[in-house]
Amino acid sequence: MRQPDIEIYLKDVDHNAIAEWLGAALGPCTPWQQKGQTYKCRAGDVPVTWLPKAVGKWNSLYLESDSTPWQDDLSCAQAAFAALNVEVRCAPGGWEEEESEEQADRWMRISADGVEEITWRTNG
Template structure:
């Protein structure tokens, strides 16, 4: 089932909003200029509103695509594509997390890196 939006976390290595824009430009369509609002950067890639929040969780940057009109069905598919395009470790939730699932499942994440793909426990709270 297609998720209504996509959110992935990229390790703060050599990736910045410019590298993200280049990748999203190829995947979604041309990116508008980035607008900075406080710590947050926003742009439009094709018809998709994009939010980039550096260091959202420690050294992890949040990439939020506010649309279901992306080439990816879910966070995991997007994370795989991001890792392939950018070569940095990516984390995402294993599926749509809803509050009713409780805190226990909130810490379940998929980690995609040069080591492959694995489920991990990541306490972000």
């Protein structure tokens, strides 16, 4: 089932590299507009939000659309790793508000080691 939106976390990359990748994948990016800590643009028809250092050294990339080439967070994360060669993390499936704390700490890690499930405690 296609997710209604996509959110992945990337390490050691800036929003300009992201815009280049999204431009190739989704369509030309509008210039980034900074609003407080976040940056927003559109890649093709997709609203994009970039939040630097959302969790420690990890940057959040949020694609607010179900019309991306990716079915879910994991396929987007794998594409981001392939294009940018940086470690990427994402939730293993759609996130539900009712999930237990344990479920909320389950993440997928995409890196040179491949894809693996990890425990990542994002709430201090």
